[in-house]
Amino acid sequence: MADTIRTTCPYCGVGCGVVAQSGDDGWSVRGDPDHPANFGRLCVKGAALAETIGLEGRLLHPEWGGKPVAWDAALDMVADKFSAAVAEHGPDSVAFYVSGQLLTEDYYVANKLMKGFIGSGNIDTNSRLCMSSTVAGHVRAFGSDTVPGCYEDIEQADLVVLVGSNAAWCHPVIFQRLLAEKTRRPELRIVVVDPRRTATAECADLHLALRPGSDAILFNGLLAHLKGEEAEVECGVPLDQIVTFFSWFAETEKTVTLWSQGINQSSSGTDKVDAIINCHLQTGRIGRPGMGPFSLTGQPNAMGGREVGGLANMLAAHMGFDEASIDRVGRFWDSPRVATKPGLKAVDLFKAVKDGRIKALWVMATNPAVSLPEADLVRDAMAACDFVVLSDCEADTDSARLAHLRLPALAWGEKDGTVTNSERRISRQRPFLAPPGEAKPDWWIMSQVARRMGFGAAFAYESAADIFAEHCRLTAFENGGSRDLDLGGLIGVDYEALAPIQWPVRRPGEGTARMFGNGRFYHPDGKARMIAVEPRRPAAVADEALPLILNTGRSRDQWHTMTRTGRSPRLAAHAPEPVLSIHPADAIRFGLTDNGLARLGGRRASAVLRVALDAGLRRGEVFAPIHWTDRTASGAVVGMLIDAAVDPYSGQPELKHAPVMVEPYAAGWHGVMLSRSPVELPRDFYWSKAAGKSHSIWRIAGAEGQDWPVTARDWLGGDGEWIEFLDPNRGHYRAARLVDGRLEGVLFIFRWATDFSPDWVAAAFGRAAIAGDERATLVAGAPPGGDRGSDKTVCACFSVGLAAIRTAIRDNGLTSAAQVGALLKAGTNCGSCVPEIRAILAEERAEKVA
Structure with a gap:
């Protein structure tokens, strides 16, 4: 290699x-x-x-009931179980739940097997949770799921509107391209429409902190303004700000509107998408440089999944379930049993698993026991299913623990295939690591099962290149310009040398940057449709028992359920614990303190999170990240707090608006534990787990005291040399365990929450042995000289902490993020921390004035 x-x-x-x-x-x-x-x-x-990319925690061999099983036996079992269910209960008794983490070739085989040969539409994807409202909005407006523009449009625009998108954290590279253009052209205006004052909003010329769920009201009002009509726009935003926004949009031809999950993840998400598109259609701002409606896709290959039919309501190659498409795809695949109707979308699919309609379920490269709404009920459903098979690269996830059969799949760095990004650009994902253990490509696993089910001739693939070639031929088959997705120009391409290119590719080497510039759309009459949108309130509202509204989303340095990012100490440094962000006034109202703990409750479940005061939130609203699982926290799966209300057109769940209550979590003790070896902690107190360089770090707290010397040995192991300090009067306990002079674990317990930094002890884990005169410092938590290490990480790229930035500002009179970057490098790589650095500069200026 x-x-x-x-x-x-x-x-x-x-x-x-x-x-x-x-x-x-x-x-x-x-x-x-x-x-x-x-x-x-x-x-x-x-x-x-x-x-x-390390192998710790990887699933490396097929496992049945937690015990190794040969590949042949595992594949036979999947084929037998699915075939038996189909034979006895029909094709709709089985289902696949797949993922935007799959490559296009994997997705293609999964869709072909389920819809083309099993004969059911029951394949859906976790992309249902992130962009299906955009798909439905595109289809209603354009007649096809077509993203009109490209990234260059963002840089060529004179006005960029970001709606429900914290791009500074969730799409950082695109956001940095925008900010770089803003630096070159200060007259470029940025408007952010978001209930929260996020890192993205900090960089905006105008921030509209609208009432959650009122996006359609805002854009209906804008549409009326563009038509010269009068409209009352009540969305929680001051009138002068609305007037400014409407004026800027009306007078600026080169306008790009970007949106993401704040629009999509709604029970009226499709209408919100079309309310935005309406404004661009009304003004003709589509298909030309520097303008257009633009969805920022959440996952690396959500777009590729849409192309091959990974959503339950699509057939393949952007074809639907109309009679002509069913006939066309059936002839191309040479299959007499192509599905004739859409399958179950994600939420309904797992309800069907729960009530027994789905007898066999195959989950691929995703963690629905955490990521779906009503995650507790999803777990019940999987536990009750007759047969659950899971293909993944991780051995231990919340979903893997519910599977009967686990199949080891390749991970990033090992996989070979293609992905498609938000601007329709196809890129190669090439392997640079050898397959570990017995792990196999997802497409290979599915093809082997298909052969065992009797479909061998249609799944005789030898490589990902074979699958890509077939996918390209299907997109071009009987197309002639009638469908947007056409990869005819890639038929016969050198797969290994394939350079990034935007579809459609109708002729070799000729991609397409923008769509609809000729005014032709994909409805039968060639015209676009403006959709009449009647704004609807969110499905659930706050009440006396659940007085707050929970908004959920990503934190800056983590991804999905942290099976990959959770391995990196650098990524854990910025936010090592699950955090509940709350307005200071609400914190006072509910008796919460900054850096304390809070119990967040929904209708069926609760979570315990660390409190962070955030004046950028509207009062009555809180925010929590989606990343923590039962593997990384004692109780922080926010999906359990969210009811499964869905958009009637897209089936996308409302993940941004859940009524909750909050109360202080009363802790009688707090602590930090570091261990080189795995530790299984009980769930009757608070804990969260983060990665260290050669160890893991737990933050812990509980109500009832412990016999700490006994508990420490129970958690960390009883052998070796122990160094301990116990002060019962102050409620302090500190202990370190060494084996042959090497540090194996430490535990620090305090009566009150502290800002204790474990950095010195963490560094000691990297040493082969601790000298005798240094051992006592382990239980002090500080090396000789008393330097306890850094504090909160601000810049994860270069590991720059808050104290270092404050000191640099004060000592050098720094006044800009650029100056901080020049001195400390903070903010000079991905730029995600630049808004935080700007906030620190503002705080320092305020303190100086005071």
Whole structure:
């Protein structure tokens, strides 16, 4: 295998190019300067990819009931179970739940097997949770699921409107391209429409902190304004701000509107998408440079999944379940049993699992026991299912624990295929690591099952290139310009040398940057449709028992359920615990303190999270991240707090608006534990787990005291040398365990929550042995000299802490984020921390004035 491999990042829908390079210390990762999505820039998650490719925790062999089983036996079992269910109960008694983490080739085989040969529409994807409202909105407006524009439009616009998108954290490279253009052209205006004052909003010329769920009211009002009509716009935003926004939009031809999950994840998400598109259609701002409605996709290959039919309501190659398409796809696949109707969408699919209609379920590359709404009921459903098979690269996830059969799949760095990003750009994901253990490509696993089910001739693939070639032929089959997705120009392409290119590709080497510039759309009459939108309130509202509204989303440096990012100490440093963000006034109202703990309750479940005061939130609203699981926290799965209300058109759940209550979590003790070895903690007190360089770090708290010397040995192991300090009067206990002079674990217990930093002890885990005169300092938590290490990490790319930034500002009179970057490098890589650095500068200015 070559020493340098060009591949693609596996995180968000930006689709950044990555260069993996082998060296004396293993593989390193940097941005690909020649990739048109990122031109060499990576966010902190992408920059830390090399830290996540180790084999610890990997699923390396097929397992039945937790015990190894041969591949042949495992594949026979899947084929037998699915075939038996179909034979006895019909094709709709089985289902696949797949993922935007799959490559297009994997997705293609999964869809072909389920819809083409099993004969059911029951394949859906976790992309249902992130962009299906956009798909439905596109289809209603354009007649096809077509993203009209490209990333260059964002840089060529004179007005960029971000709606429900914290791009500074969730699509950092695109946001940095926007900010770089703002620096070049200060007259470029940025408007952010979001209930929260996020890192993205901090960089805006205008922030509209609208009432949650009122986006359609705002854009209906804008549409009326553009038509010269009068409209009352009541969405919780001051009138003068609305007037400014409407005026800017009306007078600025080159306008791009970007949106993401704040629009999509709603019980009226499709209407919100079309309310935005209506404004662009009304003004003709679509299909030309510097303008257009633009959805920022959440996952690396959500777009590729849409192309091949990974959603239950699509057939294949952007074809639906109309009679002509069913006939066309059936003839192309040479299958007499193509599904004739859409299958169950994600939420309904798991309800069907729960009530026994689905007898066999195959989950691929995703963690529905955490990510879906009503995650507690999803777990009940999986536990009750007759047969659950899960293909994944991780051995222990919340969903894996509910599977009967686990199949080891390849991970990023090992996989071979393609992905498509938010601007319709297809890129190669190339392997640079050898397959570990018995892990196999997802497409290979499914093809082997298909052969055992009697469909061998249709699944005789030898490589991902074979599958891609078939996918390209299907997109071009009887197309003639009638469908937007056409890869005819890639038929026969050199797959290994395939360069990034935007579809449609109707002729070799000729991609397409923009769509609809000719005024032709994909409805039968060639025209677009403006959709009449009647704004609807969110499905659930706050009441006396649940007086707050919970908004959920991503934190800056983590991804989905942290099976990959959770391996990186650098990514854990910025936010090592699940956090509940709350307005200071609400914190007072409910008796919460900054950095304390809170119990967040929904209708069926609760979670315990660390409190962070955030004046950027509207009163009555709180925010919590989606990433923590039962593997990384004692109780922080926010999906359990959310009811499964869905959009009637897209089936996308309302993940941004859940009524909750909050109360203080009363803790009689607090602590920090570090251990080189795995530790299984009980769930009757609070804990969260984060990665260290050669150990894990737990933050813990509980109501009832413990016999700490006994508990410490129970958690960390009883053998070896123990150094302990116990002060019963102050409620302090500190202990360190060493084996042959090497530090194996430490435990620090305090009566009150402290800002104790474990950095010194963490560094000691990297040493082969601790000298005798240093051992006593372990239980002090400080090295000789008393330097306890850094504080809160602000810049994860370069590990720059808050104290260092404050000191640099004060000592050097710094007044800008650029000056901080020049001195400390903070904010000069992915730029995700720049808004936080600006906030620190503002705080320092305020303190100086005071």
